[in-house]
Amino acid sequence: MSSLRYLDFQETIIALATPPGKGAIAVLRISGKEAISITNRFFKGKNLEKQPSHTVHFGVLVDGEEIIDEVLVTIFIAPKSYTGENVVEISCHGSSYIIRRIIELYLKNGVRHAKAGEFTQRAFLNGKLDLAQAEAVADLIACETALAHRAAIQQMRGGFSAQIKELRQQLIQFAALIELELDFSEEDVEFADRSQLIELVHRIQSVIKELLQSFQWGNVLKNGVTVVIVGKPNAGKSTLLNTLLNEEKAIVSEIAGTTRDCIEDEVVIEGHLFRFIDTAGLREYTSDRIEEIGIEKTKAKMQQADIILYLFDLQNTPVKELLEEVHRLEALKKPFLLVGNKIDAVTKETLTALEDLSLNYQVVFISAIQKIGIERLKASFIEIVHRQEFQASNVIVTNSRHYEALQNCQKSLNEILLGLQSKISGDLLAIDIRQALYFLSEITGDITTEDLLEHIFSKFCIGK
Amino acid sequence: MSSLRYLDFQETIIALATPPGKGAIAVLRISGKEAISITNRFFKGKNLEKQPSHTVHFGVLVDGEEIIDEVLVTIFIAPKSYTGENVVEISCHGSSYIIRRIIELYLKNGVRHAKAGEFTQRAFLNGKLDLAQAEAVADLIACETALAHRAAIQQMRGGFSAQIKELRQQLIQFAALIELELDFSEEDVEFADRSQLIELVHRIQSVIKELLQSFQWGNVLKNGVTVVIVGKPNAGKSTLLNTLLNEEKAIVSEIAGTTRDCIEDEVVIEGHLFRFIDTAGLREYTSDRIEEIGIEKTKAKMQQADIILYLFDLQNTPVKELLEEVHRLEALKKPFLLVGNKIDAVTKETLTALEDLSLNYQVVFISAIQKIGIERLKASFIEIVHRQEFQASNVIVTNSRHYEALQNCQKSLNEILLGLQSKISGDLLAIDIRQALYFLSEITGDITTEDLLEHIFSKFCIGK
Numbered sequence: 001m002s003s004l005r006y007l008d009f010q011e012t013i014i015a016l017a018t019p020p021g022k023g024a025i026a027v028l029r030i031s032g033k034e035a036i037s038i039t040n041r042f043f044k045g046k047n048l049e050k051q052p053s054h055t056v057h058f059g060v061l062v063d064g065e066e067i068i069d070e071v072l073v074t075i076f077i078a079p080k081s082y083t084g085e086n087v088v089e090i091s092c093h094g095s096s097y098i099i100r101r102i103i104e105l106y107l108k109n110g111v112r113h114a115k116a117g118e119f120t121q122r123a124f125l126n127g128k129l130d131l132a133q134a135e136a137v138a139d140l141i142a143c144e145t146a147l148a149h150r151a152a153i154q155q156m157r158g159g160f161s162a163q164i165k166e167l168r169q170q171l172i173q174f175a176a177l178i179e180l181e182l183d184f185s186e187e188d189v190e191f192a193d194r195s196q197l198i199e200l201v202h203r204i205q206s207v208i209k210e211l212l213q214s215f216q217w218g219n220v221l222k223n224g225v226t227v228v229i230v231g232k233p234n235a236g237k238s239t240l241l242n243t244l245l246n247e248e249k250a251i252v253s254e255i256a257g258t259t260r261d262c263i264e265d266e267v268v269i270e271g272h273l274f275r276f277i278d279t280a281g282l283r284e285y286t287s288d289r290i291e292e293i294g295i296e297k298t299k300a301k302m303q304q305a306d307i308i309l310y311l312f313d314l315q316n317t318p319v320k321e322l323l324e325e326v327h328r329l330e331a332l333k334k335p336f337l338l339v340g341n342k343i344d345a346v347t348k349e350t351l352t353a354l355e356d357l358s359l360n361y362q363v364v365f366i367s368a369i370q371k372i373g374i375e376r377l378k379a380s381f382i383e384i385v386h387r388q389e390f391q392a393s394n395v396i397v398t399n400s401r402h403y404e405a406l407q408n409c410q411k412s413l414n415e416i417l418l419g420l421q422s423k424i425s426g427d428l429l430a431i432d433i434r435q436a437l438y439f440l441s442e443i444t445g446d447i448t449t450e451d452l453l454e455h456i457f458s459k460f461c462i463g464k
Numbered sequence: 465m466s467s468l469r470y471l472d473f474q475e476t477i478i479a480l481a482t483p484p485g486k487g488a489i490a491v492l493r494i495s496g497k498e499a500i501s502i503t504n505r506f507f508k509g510k511n512l513e514k515q516p517s518h519t520v521h522f523g524v525l526v527d528g529e530e531i532i533d534e535v536l537v538t539i540f541i542a543p544k545s546y547t548g549e550n551v552v553e554i555s556c557h558g559s560s561y562i563i564r565r566i567i568e569l570y571l572k573n574g575v576r577h578a579k580a581g582e583f584t585q586r587a588f589l590n591g592k593l594d595l596a597q598a599e600a601v602a603d604l605i606a607c608e609t610a611l612a613h614r615a616a617i618q619q620m621r622g623g624f625s626a627q628i629k630e631l632r633q634q635l636i637q638f639a640a641l642i643e644l645e646l647d648f649s650e651e652d653v654e655f656a657d658r659s660q661l662i663e664l665v666h667r668i669q670s671v672i673k674e675l676l677q678s679f680q681w682g683n684v685l686k687n688g689v690t691v692v693i694v695g696k697p698n699a700g701k702s703t704l705l706n707t708l709l710n711e712e713k714a715i716v717s718e719i720a721g722t723t724r725d726c727i728e729d730e731v732v733i734e735g736h737l738f739r740f741i742d743t744a745g746l747r748e749y750t751s752d753r754i755e756e757i758g759i760e761k762t763k764a765k766m767q768q769a770d771i772i773l774y775l776f777d778l779q780n781t782p783v784k785e786l787l788e789e790v791h792r793l794e795a796l797k798k799p800f801l802l803v804g805n806k807i808d809a810v811t812k813e814t815l816t817a818l819e820d821l822s823l824n825y826q827v828v829f830i831s832a833i834q835k836i837g838i839e840r841l842k843a844s845f846i847e848i849v850h851r852q853e854f855q856a857s858n859v860i861v862t863n864s865r866h867y868e869a870l871q872n873c874q875k876s877l878n879e880i881l882l883g884l885q886s887k888i889s890g891d892l893l894a895i896d897i898r899q900a901l902y903f904l905s906e907i908t909g910d911i912t913t914e915d916l917l918e919h920i921f922s923k924f925c926i927g928k
Contacts, residue, residue, distance in 0.1 A: 025927070056519070
C-alpha cells in the first residue's frame with residue numbers, strides 16, 4: 001500500500017449507516033481523528049471531548065443558532081472502535097431532511113463523504129480485521145439464508161483466515177530454511193529436509209483441495225440449493241412443483257410430456273433457500289423433436305443440480321427399471337432423492353415390492369396431488385443439506401477471489417513438487433515457495449494492491 | 465386512561481427502529497422492565513445487568529450455540545431513556561435475515577412486537593413528553609422542508625405546550641376560586657372578581673386567535689408555500705413559471721390568453737417548498753367562454769394562495785392601471801409581490817414613471833425570457849416567508865387536532881363571556897370554565913381518552 005492511501009485516511013469521513021427512507025431513527029457514522037472534536041462543535045449538552053469511550057450522550061445538534069435535532073451521540077475512542085479510529089455515531093430522527101442537514105453540517109466543516117466500504121477498509125488497514133474477514137462483512141449484510149449467514153459469520157470471526165494463516169506459517173518456515181541455504185550455497189548444505197517439504201506440500205494440497213471442493217457448496221450457500229426434479233413423463237413432476245410452491249406456476253396436464261420448459265422457483269425451508277427446477281419428461285427415446293430438446297435441457301440442468309429429485313409413479317414403475325435409474329443417478333456423483341408419487345392410489349403389493357429398494361436407498365413416499373408426505377419430503381431436503389454441510393470441511397469457501405487464489409496456490413505447490421522431483425536448485429525452489437505464499441497472503445490481505453482493495457471495497461454499501 | 469392500558473405496558477416490546485432494507489447497520493429497540501435482563505441471556509461478552517446507563521458494549525448475540533451476529537448493545541436504565549423504561553438498542557449488521565433472527569429470538573422469550581408509535585406512547589404515559597410534543601416527533605420524522613422542520617422541532621421542544629399550559633394555569637386559578645364560591649354559596653360571596661375574569665378571558669382569546677391564525681401558516685409549513693402567478697394576458701406568466709421551474713411545463717405562446725388550465729409545480733428554494741400556480745390571463749371582460757372559466761379558476765386559486773405574484777408587462781402597463789390592481793390585491797389581505805416583466809425591452813422613461821410606485825410597494829424587475837432578476841425574485845419569496853413567520857406568533861399550530869381543540873376552547877370562552885354578561889350563577893360558570901379547560905388539556909394530553917391515543921399513535925411508524 002502506498003503512503004498516499006494512508007494520507008487519504010487522515011481525513012474524517014461521514015456516511016449514513018442505516019438504509020435510506022423514513023424510519024423512527026437514522027444513524028450517521030463519522031470516523032477519523034477529528035470525529036469527536038468536530039461533533040463537539042455542533043453538540044450542545046456536554047463536552048464530548050471529555051467523555052469516555054463507549055458512552056452515549058443526549059443533546060441537541062445545532063447549526064449556528066438553529067436546532068437541527070435532538071440526538072443521541074455515541075463516542076468510540078481510537079483504537080477501540082470499528083475502524084480503529086475515533087468514531088462518532090449520531091442517532092437522529094429518521095427524516096431525510098434532518099439527515100441531509102447533518103451531513104451538510106459536517107461537509108461544511110472539512111469532513112468528507114465516505115466512499116463505499118471505506119469504514120471497513122479503514123478497519124482492515126488499521127489491522128482490526130484481515131481481508132477475508134472484511135469481505136465477510138459484506139457477505140453478512142447480503143445474507144438471506146441460514147447457510148449463507150453461517151458461512152459469513154464463520155468467516156467474519158476468522159475461521160477461514162486461521163486455516164490459511166496456519167498453512168502459510170508452515171510454508172514460511174520452509175521458505176526461510178531454503179533461503180538460509182542460499183546464504184551458505186558454497187558449502188552445499190541442505191537445512192530444509194526435502195522429504196519433509198514434499199510431505200508438507202502434500203498436506204497443504206490436501207487442505208486446499210478440500211477448501212476448493214467446499215467452494216461449490218459455498219456457492220450453494222450464497223445462491224441457494226438447486227433441486228432438479230426429474231422423472232418419466234406423467235410421474236407428477238409439475239404437480240409436485242406446484243405443491244411445493246403452493247401456486248400454479250407450471251402447467252399440469254394428464255397428457256404425458258406436457259412440461260417442456262424448465263420451470264424454476266424458490267422456496268425457503270427452515271432458513272435454507274431451495275431453487276426447484278421442473279424438467280421435461282425424461283424419456284430416452286422420443287420421436288417428438290421438441291420433447292427431445294426438453295430432454296437435452298434436462299440433462300444440462302442435472303449438471304447444475306445440487307440435489308436431484310427422481311420422481312416416479314409408484315403404480316407404473318417396475319422395480320427393475322427403478323434400480324437401473326438409481327445406478328444412472330449414482331454415476332452422476334451428486335446427492336439424489338428417490339420420491340415415489342401417487343401413494344394415495346397404490347396397492348399393498350406394489351409397496352412390498354419396493355421394500356428391498358428402501359433398505360438400500362432413501363425413498364420418500366408422497367402424493368403430490370393429495371399433499372401427502374410433503375413435510376417428510378421437505379425434511380429430507382434439509383437432511384441432505386446438513387449431510388453435505390457435514391461432509392464439507394469446517395471452513396467453506398464462498399468467495400470467488402479466494403477460490404482463484406487457492407487454485408493458483410495449488411498450481412504453485414505442483415510446481416514445487418515438480419521442482420523437487422527434478423532436483424532444481426534451492427533458489428528456484430525458493431521462488432516457487434514464495435509464489436505459493438503470495439497466493440495465500442492474497443486471501444487474508446497480508447499482501448494486497450491498491451487496485452485489489454479498491455475493487456473489493458467498491459462492492460460494499462456506503463456507511464459500512 | 466384505564467388501568468388495562470397500564471397493564472399492557474408491563475410487557476417488554478421490540479421493533480426495528482431503522483428503515484427496512486439492506487444497510488450497513490440496523491438498530492433494534494427494546495423497551496420494558498425486562499429489556500436488559502432478557503438481552504443479557506443472548507449476549508456474550510459481559511454481564512449487561514451490571515453496566516451503567518448510557519454505555520455501549522461490543523459482543524455477540526447467540527441463539528443457543530449459534531452466533532447470530534456481532535453487535536453493539538446500548539443500555540439505557542429507567543427512567544433515563546426515551547420511553548422512561550429500561551431500553552436496549554442493538555446495532556447489528558443490516559441484513560434482513562439477521563434482523564428477523566434477532567426479533568424471533570426476543571419473541572420466543574416473551575417480548576412482543578411494538579405497535580406503531582408505542583415507544584413514544586410509553587414516553588408520553590411515563591411523563592417524558594406531553595401529547596403535543598409526542599405528536600411533533602411524528603411531524604419531525606415526516607418533515608421535508610426547513611419550515612416544517614422548524615415548527616416540529618419547536619413543538620417537540622415544548623414551545624407550543626408551554627403557551628397552552630400557561631393559559632390553562634390562569635384559567636384553573638379562576639375555576640378554583642369560583643368553585644370555592646360554590647362551597648360558600650349560602651353566604652353569597654364572590655371570591656373570583658368577575659371583571660378580572662372577563663379580562664383574563666379576553667387575554668386568552670386573543671392568544672388563541674393568534675394561534676388559530678397561525679394554523680393557516682402552519683399548514684403552509686407542512687405542505688409548502690403556494691404562490692399564485694396572476695397578471696394580464698401576455699404579461700409573461702407561463703414564461704416566468706418555466707424559468708422558475710427550468711422546464712417546459714406550460715405552453716408558452718405569443719397569443720394573449722394561451723394558458724387556460726392552472727399549471728402547478730413545486731420548487732425548493734433555500735429549504736422552503738414553493739408551489740407555483742400559473743393561471744389563465746386575468747381579463748375582467750371576455751367573450752371567450754373557456755377563457756372565462758379560466759378566470760373563475762384563477763379567482764378560486766387566489767383564495768388558496770399564500771403569496772400572490774402579480775406579473776405585469778413593464779412596457780404596456782400604465783401606472784394608473786397598476787395602482788388600481790394594487791388596491792384590489794390589498795383588499796385580499798394576503799402577501800403579494802409586484803413583478804415587472806420584460807425589463808430587457810423597457811425604456812428609461814417607463815422605469816422613471818414606476819419610481820413612485822416602488823417607494824410604496826416592493827417591485828421586482830425581471831426579464832422572464834432573458835432570465836434577468838430571477839435570483840432577486842426568489843430572494844423576495846424567502847423574504848415574504850420570513851416576514852410571515854415573524855408576524856405569526858412564535859408558536860405555530862400545524863396540527864388539525866390542536867386547531868380543533870383551540871376552536872372549541874374559543875367557543876367555550878365565548879360562552880363564559882355570554883354567561884358573565886347575563887350574570888349566570890357560579891355553578892354554571894364553573895361548567896363553562898371546565899369546558900374551556902378540557903379543550904386546552906386535550907392538546908397537551910393532560911386529559912385524553914384511549915381512542916384518542918390509539919388514533920394519534922397509530923399514525924406513527926413502527927419502532928418510534
